[in-house]
Amino acid sequence: MIDTSRWRGWGRDVVLAVTEPGALGQAEEIVRSTIDVSEAACDLRRGDAELHAVNLGQGVPVRVSPRLSTLLRSALRAARMTDGAVTPVDNRLDAESVPPVHPVPSYLDVRIEGDTVHAPWGAGLDIEETARADTAGYGAALAAEGLECGVLVRIGDTAATAGTRPDGGWQVALPGRNDIELPAGTAVASRRAGDRADDRWHVVTVVAPDAVWADAAAQTALHCEVGAIAWLEQYALAGRLVDRRGQVHTTAAWPDSRAA
Structure with missing residues (x-):
């Protein structure tokens, strides 16, 4: 039996599901705390966000909390795996305004040694999207390990699972269609396009081994x-893509292309 809880957190709808109903209350405490800590670390809309200190460092090494260090590492991993298509670096200055002694920074210039972050001059880091994905996975893993049950955590359009698989599998709703069965220990993320008519894809959904990779992909x-x-396909990822005409395209690894 699956028991669920829903609330609004970090600007997104949050869904928590557990395979042991008696564990729901404790699981919610764990996940809420995880979200609160992550939000305090990197939500730049908050004046007290820890990430502000890194952005104000401008080339000076800054010591950060273990949680922010982990979130930054996840953001850099997403950047490496997507060859910079998803990047934590929001350049404050364009190429023409940067003096020659200060090259335009990229994610490749950000270094983390232990809990010390070296961000280059001219760069502002914004990791909120990958941080939400990381937090979904981290919260699910913490609750599953601590309570010895299956856990699903969904923040916005990114869901991560950990622990035991429930009877019937984890059923996760996708944008504009029925549920998909998510294997235990995996994650799914959907990304939607804006209102630009020339965008080819309306929504893309990816299933991957972890939430950060699913979201970045x-x-x-x-x-x-x-x-x-x-x-x-080159990463053997299960993907479902809906184009602007509503036509559905899937990769070979998508679990059931006939029901896509």
């Missing part, structure tokens, strides 16, 4: 235009 594929399916 979905975001990258959304902007890959005609190369999106090939890009997902």
Whole structure:
């Protein structure tokens, strides 16, 4: 039996599901605390967000909390795996305004040694999207390990699972269609396009081994235009892409293309 809880957190709808109803209360405490800590670390809309200190450092090493260090590492991993298509670096200065002694920074210039972050001059880090995905996975893992049950955590359009698989599997709703069965220990993320009529894809959904990779892959594929399916296929990712006409395209690894 699956028991669920829903609330609004970090600007998104949060869904928590557990395979042991008696564990729901404790699981919610764990997940709420995890979200609160992550939000305090990197939500730049908050004046007290820890990430502000890193952005104000401008080339000076800054010591951060273990949680922010982990979130930054996840953001850099997403950047490496997508070759910079998903990047934590929001350049404050364009190439023409940067003096020659200060090259335009990229994610490749950000270094983390232990809990000390070295961000280059001219760069502002914004990791909120990947941080939400990381938090979904981290919260699910913490609750599953601590309570010895299966857990699903969904923040916005990214869901992560950990622990035991419930009878019937984890059923996760996708944008504009029925549920998909998510294997235990995996994650799914959906990315939606804006209102630009010339965007090829309306929504992209990706299933991956972890939430950060699922979210980063979905975001990258959304902007890959005609190369999106090939890009997902090279990583053997399960992907479902809906174009502007409503036609559905899937990769070979999608669990049931006939029901897509």
